[in-house]
Amino acid sequence: MTPNEAPPRHGMLDVRDGQQIYWEQWGPSDGVPALYLHGGPGGGLGASQYRRHFDLSRVRVVGFEQRGCGRSTPHASDPSTSLSTNTTAHLIADMEALREYLGIEAWIVNGASWGSTLAVAYALAHPTRVLGIVLVSVTTTSRAEIEWITEGVGAVFPEAWDRFATFAEMSGVGFRRGEGRIVEAYEQLLNSADLSLRDNASREWALWEDVHVSFGTDGVRHDPRWGNDRFRLAFARLVTHYWSHDGFCDPPLLDRAAALHGIPAVLIHGRRDISGPAITPWRLHRQWPGSVLVIDEGDGHGGVSMNIRWREANDEFTDKAIGRRAAPNAAVAPRTSSSET
Secondary structure, three states: OOOOOOOEEEEEEEOOOEEEEEEEEEEOOOOOEEEEOOOOOOOOOOOOHHHHHOOOOOOEEEEOOOOOOOOOOOOOOOOOOOOOOHHHHHHHHHHHHHHHHOOOOOEEEEEEEEHHHHHHHHHOOOOHHHEEEEOOOOOOOOHHHHHHOOOHHHHHOOOHHHHHHHOOOOOOOEEEEEEOOOOHHHHHOOOOHHHHHHHHHHHHHHHHHHHHHOOOOOOOEEEEEEEEHHHHHHHHHHHHHOOHHHHHHHOOOOOHHHHHEEEEHHHHHHHOOOOOOHHHHHHHOOOOOOEEEEEEOOOEEHHHHHHHHHHHHHHHHHHHHHHHHHOOOOOOOOOOOOOEE
């Protein structure tokens, strides 16, 4: 598995609303289907290292870049790109369009960080299309989670949060500590007509991201992706867009989790994940009959040990799917246009 290896099959899928999403597939076309949902929102697929969490001799892994990020178009870094058709409901519809285009009946759904929110929302909307779910660094993007990661965790990193808040206060959007939500202030800044202000806001947001994910490591590490202006601007804009609307999950996912009964799931979370405390996967697990909760005591928001457990969970679901399956999935005719290489 080489870092710059091209996926055997990939393309652009027209999902309406003027949107085209980039998708790619790894593994045999007759393998057990699996879907990977990236984090962020706006994180993209990167170098496609997610595929190491699957047995590519037996699994047909599909990844796609969500609206507004990565190779999907139009891109959220462009100030002229509207986010009015970029919601969780739109992303779920995109996933269904991609599933139908690829002729997949049902798949193992994997979600990391924000992708775990999207995976749960998808399973609630389309339970018969899910063979099993693997969630890593579990989130449900509730109001309480967003308030914690943007404000509450400032109690652990007070000097960094003071800088984060001071920038918002000094930027003319009317934000004052204790009055209003800082995430809404940054959403305004990242949609400002002043492109310099937008750029500076994205840099402050990126710095805060680096700080709060550093817990349990040797210190704050600069994510090299922030050096790419296009990535940084899209990421910060999409995160604040979704977070200021509580992930477009109404009612909250935790309030609906009991409806996931019958869908097997493994929830993997790091005890040291201070950005997203273990209370979230715990509550989700308690309300999800049939789910398994794995708390890794040594990892934070990701880690080597969690990756091992991630692969094990997918191997288990793959074994079960092969045991149940008598024949390859029937092909489903595509309903939308695409380009493929």
